Amino acid sequence: MRSFLPLNFGADTVSRIAKGKIWDTSTGDKATRVLEVYRYDPESGRGPRLDVYHIDRKSCGPMVLDALVKIKNEIDPTLTFRRSCREGVCGSCSMSIDGRNWLACTQPIDDIRGTIRVFPLNHFLVMKDLVVDQSHVIAQHRLIQPWLKSETPGPERERLQSPEDRAKLDGFYECILCFSCTGGCPSYWWNGERYLGPAVLLQAYRWLVDSRDEAKGERLDTLEDPFRLYRCHTIMNCTKTCPKGLEPAKAIARIKAMLVERQH
Template sequence: MVELALPKNSRMQEGKSWPRPDGAKNVTEFRIYRWSPDDDANPSIDTYYVDRDDCGPMVLDGLLYIKNKIDPTLTLRRSCREGICGSCAMNIDGANTLACTKGMDEIKGSIKVYPLPHMPVVKDLVPDLSNFYAQHRSIEPWLKTVSPEPQKEWLQSHEDRQKLDGLYECILCACCSTSCPSYWWNGDRYLGPAVLLQAYRWLIDSRDEAKGERLDNLEDPFRLYRCHTIMNCAQTCPKGLNPAKAIAEIKKMMVERRV
């Protein structure tokens, strides 16, 4: 049996435990991953106590309670608070999701919060998404045409527009890609579920005229074919999308154009 061990400087240790709020009756414990590049110390797990009667119902509300009222050094990303921007993606209670749409009532016991897995950490709950965004740009996620540009807009039938349902809703939160074991081990070459779902979105757009070029860009043993249909991506997507299905459709396109 193979045993994997973290390097000594990456092993987590017990961190600071903050006091319970005075007079609070409805309290939830948060255990949060902490690490700063400015400190010469291993990552730690700090413990906080949130007064549920003094904050909103979502995990993000609890995190903001901690940052605003207990520990202003806690670092995280957030923006829309409506499940639209994807900024607050993190690992909560062992699963990748959005802190703004995950209810505290959905979690039994203490709430454990970590940054998205297998990504470099900038600080605390903030992952470095530079490689993820570079991969997204590599598929050229914009309309490519050779036909003369129309005076108004590129027209599309209702039927063709419906083909994009289940694809355009992706918010690039990276929950799916960072839940994928294939992406963990080959993230420098395998594009991952999120980017490949975006690639398929442009491959089937009836207005786009670069299908062959786009497929050529994906024809690589690693960029596309590292998907092994583990299905973590579909299970964890906070928008209910199915990147694995999109990847399978791209593979089908690859076969069909050779026939």
């Protein structure tokens, strides 16, 4: 099911999406797939548009990223997007595909029925085409100090951790910071300037639960805020859209539980 809202519902003037160019490279073949791709050129002086491309599925790789690369190579070299590892570990090519956020490199074309609609990560500011400005989320990530904090001088060799304590990081350390979850979170849409969002809070939990870290209280102090943390209303879009299968909503629930624990 597609969103029930019109494409430009509630969009401000600069964000309104116009009808774009139809690159008719269709061969009429049954293997032709249609992609609608968000385009925005900051130097054109014009707003965003939605271009339509036709690609031959038979001469294209299996993933949406392959389709985008094919468009860039064969149809329109100006199409701009981030990509690097093409195997789901770098987090560069996260975008809105067919109504959810996923890595273009791990999203099979054949899993999508009908027209494949591709947009930049929801609610982020767009720099060009599918490339978004991540400076705010990166600054929010820095805010939670994503590194080991310890006053006790380090031992000669590594800081030890029991296998049980190490296991507590499982499901949380694997985050690749693609921000699919943050882009898919309605609370982040309405209050992203103050709310830290699921990706950053999952990372915050990853350090809170690390047995080697000595700054738990300080970390909780940073999060104890109606907006930074408590804008999470357990809508669960984050958990559903995580291309790594992680559960940001669970991490956030556990942070809230820690904060309750230290008051009672």
